[in-house]
Amino acid sequence: MAFYVAVCLIAALVALDDDKRLATVGVVWGTTIGLALAHLFAFRLAARLVGGGRIDTHEASLVIAQLTGAVVVAVIATIPVLIFPAPTDADATRLVLSGFIGLAAFATG
DSSP, rough: OHHHHHHHHHHHHHOOOOOOHHHHHHHHHHHHHHHHHHHHHHHHHHHHSTTTTTHHHHHHHHHHHHHHHHHHHHHHHHHHHHHHOTHHHHHHHHHHHHHHHHHHHHHHO
C-alpha cells in the first residue's frame, strides 16, 4: 500500500499547478486518506465475499500495517513541504517520493 500511495502522490503532485504550501499538503493528505479509505472499503468487501463476513486477527493486523504504511508515506511526503520554500516544495516532495520508491524496489530486490 505504501508503494501504491507513493506512486499516486507523485502523479497527483505532477498535476498540481499551485505554488501554495497548503495546497501541496492538502493534496498529499487528501490523496492518502482517499486511497486508504478506498483500500479499507475494498478489503472489507473482499472479506464479506470470501471470508463469510468475518475478519480474522491476521487480516486485521495486515490491514493496520498497510494503513500505517500509507500514513508513513504521507509523513515522508509532508516533510519537504515544511522544509523547502513554496515554489520548490512540490518538486522536493516528488524527489523524496521517487527516492522512497527506489529504496523500496532495491530493498525487495
